Amino acid sequence: xxxxxxxxxxxxxxxxxxxxxxxxxxxxxxxxxxxxxxxxxxxxxxxxxxxxxxxxxxxxxxxxxxxxxxxxxxxxxxxxxxxxxxxxxxxxxxxxxxxxxxxxxxxxxxxxxxxxxxxxxxxxxxxxxxxxxxxxxxxxxxxxxxxxxxxxxxxxxxxxxxxxxxxxxxxxxxxxxxxxxxxxxxxxxxxxxxxxxxxxxxxxxxxxxxxxxxxxxxxxxxxxxxxxxxxxxxxxxxxxxxxx
Amino acid sequence: xxxxxxxxxxxxxxxxxxxxxxxxxxxxxxxxxxxxxxxxxxxxxxxxxxxxxxxxxxxxxxxxxxxxxxxxxxxxxxxxxxxxxxxxxxxxxxxxxxxxxxxxxxxxxxxxxxxxxxxxxxxxxxxxxxxxxxxxxxxxxxxxxxxxxxxxxxxxxxxxxxxxxxxxxxxxxxxxxxxxxxxxxxxxxxxxxxxxxxxxxxxxxxxxxxxxxxxxxxxxxxxxxxxxxxxxxxxxxxxxxxxxxxxxxxxxxxxxxxxxxxxxxxxxxxxxxxxxxxxxxxxxxxxxxxxxxxxxxxxxxxxxxxxxxxxxxxxxxxxxxxxxxxxxxxxxxxxxxxxxxxxxxxxxxxxxxxxxxxxxxxxxxxxxxxxxxxxxxxxxxxxxxxxxxxxxxxxxxxxxxxxxxxxxxxxxxxxxxxxxxxxxxxxxxxxxxxxxxxxxxxxxxxxxxx
Numbered sequence: 195x196x197x198x199x200x201x202x203x204x205x206x207x208x209x210x211x212x213x214x215x216x217x218x219x220x221x222x223x224x225x226x227x228x229x230x231x232x233x234x235x236x237x238x239x240x241x242x243x244x245x246x247x248x249x250x251x252x253x254x255x256x257x258x259x260x261x262x263x264x265x266x267x268x269x270x271x272x273x274x275x276x277x278x279x280x281x282x283x284x285x286x287x288x289x290x291x292x293x294x295x296x297x298x299x300x301x302x303x304x305x306x307x308x309x310x311x312x313x314x315x316x317x318x319x320x321x322x323x324x325x326x327x328x329x330x331x332x333x334x335x336x337x338x339x340x341x342x343x344x345x346x347x348x349x350x351x352x353x354x355x356x357x358x359x360x361x362x363x364x365x366x367x368x369x370x371x372x373x374x375x376x377x378x379x380x381x382x383x384x385x386x387x388x389x390x391x392x393x394x395x396x397x398x399x400x401x402x403x404x405x406x407x408x409x410x411x412x413x414x415x416x417x418x419x420x421x422x423x424x425x426x427x428x429x430x431x432x433x434x435x436x437x438x
Numbered sequence: 439x440x441x442x443x444x445x446x447x448x449x450x451x452x453x454x455x456x457x458x459x460x461x462x463x464x465x466x467x468x469x470x471x472x473x474x475x476x477x478x479x480x481x482x483x484x485x486x487x488x489x490x491x492x493x494x495x496x497x498x499x500x501x502x503x504x505x506x507x508x509x510x511x512x513x514x515x516x517x518x519x520x521x522x523x524x525x526x527x528x529x530x531x532x533x534x535x536x537x538x539x540x541x542x543x544x545x546x547x548x549x550x551x552x553x554x555x556x557x558x559x560x561x562x563x564x565x566x567x568x569x570x571x572x573x574x575x576x577x578x579x580x581x582x583x584x585x586x587x588x589x590x591x592x593x594x595x596x597x598x599x600x601x602x603x604x605x606x607x608x609x610x611x612x613x614x615x616x617x618x619x620x621x622x623x624x625x626x627x628x629x630x631x632x633x634x635x636x637x638x639x640x641x642x643x644x645x646x647x648x649x650x651x652x653x654x655x656x657x658x659x660x661x662x663x664x665x666x667x668x669x670x671x672x673x674x675x676x677x678x679x680x681x682x683x684x685x686x687x688x689x690x691x692x693x694x695x696x697x698x699x700x701x702x703x704x705x706x707x708x709x710x711x712x713x714x715x716x717x718x719x720x721x722x723x724x725x726x727x728x729x730x731x732x733x734x735x736x737x738x739x740x741x742x743x744x745x746x747x748x749x750x751x752x753x754x755x756x757x758x759x760x761x762x763x764x765x766x767x768x769x770x771x772x773x774x775x776x777x778x779x780x781x782x783x784x785x786x787x788x789x790x791x792x793x794x795x796x797x798x799x800x801x802x803x804x805x806x807x808x809x810x811x812x813x814x815x816x817x818x819x820x821x822x823x824x825x826x827x828x829x830x831x832x833x834x835x836x837x838x839x840x841x842x843x844x845x846x847x848x849x850x851x852x853x854x855x856x857x858x859x860x861x862x863x864x865x866x867x868x869x870x871x872x873x874x875x876x877x878x879x880x881x882x883x884x885x886x887x888x
Contacts, residue, residue, distance in 0.1 A: 214801025343796045426823035
């Protein structure tokens, strides 16, 4: 089996150690004998949606993110939409998450996003939303916890889109409505960086299974791994969120 | 008025130390600033020879200590926050408790404008900006903007000493006026094979287009230019050539300046410490000290608290190296990679406020470089398990890695397993804990006496 990951803007959108997420996916595939391929896709590059099963985009500094927003719309919008419709897994974290929506606001300027999901990100008075966070998520009929860290100035409001989960500890999308992230088909957007996956191995495996299903047509049952450390790290992140 | 308030605050410091409640390196200043918000200005005005401020993401404490060593070599004894307490209250505490005619203060990156606006320093040395504790400091670009605004306010009144090799710092020279001096490394043989994967200065500060790097030495510090607007690294007046690195034991380099070449022997390791030394030498020159004298003094430089400090415990030699962000950690890792294998390690990852609550950064540091060289590994701290997890995914031998949450128990385990050397890599609060632990056990003196 083979999982083909597309890393979007790895040089621009990597502010919160986003490579940790990719490294985590890579090892968990390789330990199971699943071939793991990473393709980097930067400014100006186009991609063929049929050749990638899992798309990853992280967060960036404001200036980088603004340049990326323009480039995304110009060179990748159609492919992103095709990937979403074909059932590829998409994980967009922090700044990457904001770019999925219709628009986001930066220094009083409204910047167009991909318009892949019905949400927008605005600025409102008040401090950045920073701190450890835990949310309750139900992806496949079973409630689970995602634990991580958030650090965002923008407030995200969902239109018709469904949230990824509800906030147990922390701020979430806007610090008000109790929701965190977005979920549409196999796309997940979230403010939990951290990197998110090493602290939530179950989500990494969910993405791997979804990606393999995209490539090979059927959803495999993944071989279990020794996850003692992964579980301990999850617990420590959850404790940090609980203690605020 | 300031005298009465200062007396109260000093008494608090004495009480704090007498009751053994900690270093007293911040409490008197905190009390004083509560009593008088302008205390730094009033006490600072008593420094008749003026003051020097040092800021950077990495190397503040070491650079300030180097400059203090150089000044001491010429008989000068500045008021200096030498324990590394570098926010307003740390500066206030030093001003309260020490007498002198000149000031030497390391200042936290985010607090620099506040302290500088109050102290009106004669000289400011700016070393580098790396991503660090994004939950506290925000983006490097934001800090660079705040520094540039400060430089505009102080232009013509304050001299600036800037690292030419950091595009975020060198850009301050566009705001700081004519009294600006640059330092940098001019030895191409020391360049990294490739740019660090997540480096922090990708875009030109002038026009916003991509920077081109001819070479990089530490993180994004190197030789760069912008093809789009023609911006380029300023030519440094103080530079290092002919560099020889000697692992943990230090390095040698030739320091070029308008005064001619001088050969530096530095007993601290790594190019990051060479940058610290260059900053200290360039600043000392601004303060009237010839380069040859500064270079001579640095040969006798001792490590400072938790920065390549070495302590003998039984028959194990314990080296302590603070790690707190990816760029700093990578330099520590690069230095350790020159040590003979197997390398025994004690790593302590805390997520307290002073460490940064967000421990993401460990995934940006290149622990992979040591995977084939480690011996035994003990992880401790509030986020010990995530540290161990990072090492597992960096390819470190998981069967030789132990998680022991209690720091003292972890240290004993690590010492028992180690060969003749143990390397301790703590985050900031873990370093304070370790130092207190060692001093309680009689292994070292209390750091605030040091």
